[in-house]
Amino acid sequence: MIKLSMEKLHCPDIVLNLKTKVDTLTESDTITLYTTDPLSPLDVKYLCFTRKDLEFISYEKENDKFIITIEYKYN
Numbered sequence: 001m002i003k004l005s006m007e008k009l010h011c012p013d014i015v016l017n018l019k020t021k022v023d024t025l026t027e028s029d030t031i032t033l034y035t036t037d038p039l040s041p042l043d044v045k046y047l048c049f050t051r052k053d054l055e056f057i058s059y060e061k062e063n064d065k066f067i068i069t070i071e072y073k074y075n
Helices: 011-024 040-050
Strands: 002-006 029-035 056-060 065-072
Touching: 002 011, 011 040, 011 056, 029 056, 040 056, 040 065
Parallel strands: 002 029
Antiparallel strands: 029 065, 056 065
């Protein structure tokens, strides 16, 4: 499991950083993002929709933080 803290970032930086990280992976893995941007769950969900190697698993809100879980499927 990969944990990424992006709490001080806003879109599009969250999606760009996530895309950069995913492009360096060499095996399937679960990625958990920690953000404070309220639009980040939608942005990440859209990224997963546009890529066949990403699956949006879940998100939850804890106080002012969003915890987003996605799965990277290495082909």
